[in-house]
Amino acid sequence: MRLRQTYRKVLCLAVAMAALGELAAAQAVTSFTAAPALSRYIETSMRAWKVPGAAVGIVRGTAPVYLRGFGVRDVRTGQAVTPDTLFDIGSCTKAFTAAAAAMLVDEGKMRWDGKVRDYIPWFQLYDPLADEQVTLRDLLTHRTGVPGTDMLWYGTHLTRAQVIRRLRYAKPDAGFRAAFQYQNVMYVAAGYAVGQAAGETWDAFVQQRIFAPLGMSESDTSAEAVQRSPNHAAPHVEAPDGRVHAIAYRNIDNAGPAGSINSSVRDMARWIGLQLNDGVYDGRRLISDASMQAMHTPQMVVPMQSEIGRVFFPDSMQLSYGLGWFIQDYRGHQLILHPGDIDGFSALVVLIPEIHTGYVVLINLGGGTYRQVLGYHIADLLLHLPPEHWGAYFRRLQTRLASEQKQQVADFMKQRHPATHTTLPLADYDGNYANPLWGPATITLADGHLVFHVFDRTLPLTHFQYDTFLTSAPNALTFTLDARGRVSEFTYSGARFQRKH
Structure with missing residues (x-):
């Protein structure tokens, strides 16, 4: 009898807790009281920065508390951006590639410190030491010593395999595991290794093992696929004369694992929910807690004086890279994040573990720094920090960077001997x-x-x-x-x- 009474009490408590949980989740959707102010800020700042369209999603726990589209998908058509509009998320794709590898690590089909040639037998690097020792972790943390080799995939018709094979000729300019050097082709190789270990393509694995269980039904991994969607944003740039115009899609499918995913803020909210809840979504564990911790744990220090540190991460004391994520100390708080850029688009995904909140910003204007302006404004809002004038800060930064570039060109041109000619016809x-x-x-x-x-x-x-x-x-x-x-x-x-x- 006592056991039965105890059981009833426990059962009642469980039901009550579940009800409270449901109530909390329901309240979370409507309890983002800063929503009107944030929307006004976005609308005003977009006009100031000439942004055609943007979408923003904020998630607490697993519940989206803010999903909104602003502006237009394409300045030529004037169609409105919605929470379901697809944007290219650029290098935010890298976290998906790391997550795909994590799933295979959990299944014993890959190891973070497994040699790359265990998965790609013909993989080769120029430096003999790096070639012998390079692991999956090295690819995912940008520490192979090989500088950027984007000319291999950007605007070329080389396949992923052909791009990876060319790495054997890329001379390092830093010691193996000695420095952080952002390297897209190493992520292409990591994604290719995922496909080899899984017995399918990286694209198919991401679609079946990540998109499908999360309900990211509109997301895809191809520039060709996204343009068949009736609700996709067009890429835009600002011309030298200040006018913003649409441009053609840049097809980077040959670098897919480094940056080809297209998604919406509604779909990305589900991805953020998985990250905030340590690999569990809708009651189902997709990634182990150990693998989630590995991805969100610093692996390589990123120098703050580097171009990445200067442009993307101001007001930070420490910056590092995990597996597919940057880890930033921001005004005394930890942000786990990744920006993404490709022609005509910019994106940002941010996790704030201490308040169990994350957000995504998708923009159909390439270049510039509006993504950072809006991203840090949202961080300040969510963390209840005194507001910073990020618009003014990044205006000054853009002006300074442009001035430095202009001075670099001027200094170079001073070296010219004008009264010279070629040796031969x-x-x-x-x-x-x-x-x-x-x-x-x-x-x-x-x-x-x-x-x-x-x-x-x-x-x-x-x-x-x-x-x-x-x-x-x-x-x-x-x-x-x-x-x-x-x-x-x-x-x-x-x-x-x-x-x-």
């Missing part, structure tokens, strides 16, 4: 060249000017001095002559292209 520079990392390239003579063709790009050359030409200042291409006075090679962006005879 221009026709003698015309020919086929090759570099192991970049692949084949050609120099052609058209209408009295040299043109540089590499990957799928055509870059007109302007004479600078002697045998040096510019694609744009200070990007120089310099030809070298052999002992017999014939053009033997040229150097561009630190790469030597040898002439093929």
Whole structure:
């Protein structure tokens, strides 16, 4: 009898707690009292920063408390942005790639410290030590010593496998595991390794193992797929004359695991709910607690004086990178976050563990710093911090960065000796060249000017001095002559292209 009475008390308590939980969840949806003020701020600041469209989602626990679209999807059509409008989330994709790997780590099919060649037998790096020791964790923490190699995928028709194979020719400029160097192609390799370990493509794995259980039914991993959606945002840029216009979609499917996911704030709210609840969503564990902690734990220090630190993370004392996430000390609070950028879009996903809250910002304007302005404003609002004038701060930052870039170009141009000419007639520079990392390239003579063709790009050359030409200042291409006075090679962006005879 006593056991039965105890059981009834426990049962009643459980029912009461469940009811309270449901009540709390219901209240959470309507208890974001700052919503009207936030909406007014977004509408006003978007006009000031010439942003065509944006969407914002805020989540507490698993419940979205704020989902709103602002402005237009496309300035040409004027169609409104909604919480279901799809945007390219850029490098926010990296956290999905890390999560995919985490699921396979939980299943014993991958190891954070497993050698990359366990999953991609033909994977190779230029440095023998790095090549022998490189692990999945190294790929996910940007610490291989290899600098950025975005020219391999950006605007090219190379496949993911072809892009990864070129890494063997990429010379490191830092010690293995010695420095943080943001590296998109290593994430392409990590995603490819996920596919190999799972026996399917990275795209299929993310769709079936992440999107489907979270109910992210509108999200996809392809620039082609998103443009078939009736509710997708168009990418925009601001022209030099200040006008904002739509541009064509940049297809980066060949770098998919590094940045090709398209999603909405409604779908991303579900992703944030999974992160805030330690890998559990809707009562189902998708990722182990240990793997969630690994992804959210600092793995590599990011120097605050770096370009990433200066542009994205002001007012921070410490900055590091986990597995697919930055970890930032922000005004005495920890933020776990990742920004994303690709032509015409910018995005931001932020987790604030101490208040069990996260948010997402999606914008259809590339370049600029409005994403940071809005992102930090929301952080201050949620953490009840004294407001900072982030708009003024980032205006000054943009002005300073533009001034520094202008000065860099001016200093470079001062080195020019104007009264010089090429050693040989221009026709003698015309020919086929090759570099192991970049692949084949050609120099052609058209209408009295040299043109540089590499990957799928055509870059007109302007004479600078002697045998040096510019694609744009200070990007120089310099030809070298052999002992017999014939053009033997040229150097561009630190790469030597040898002439093929």
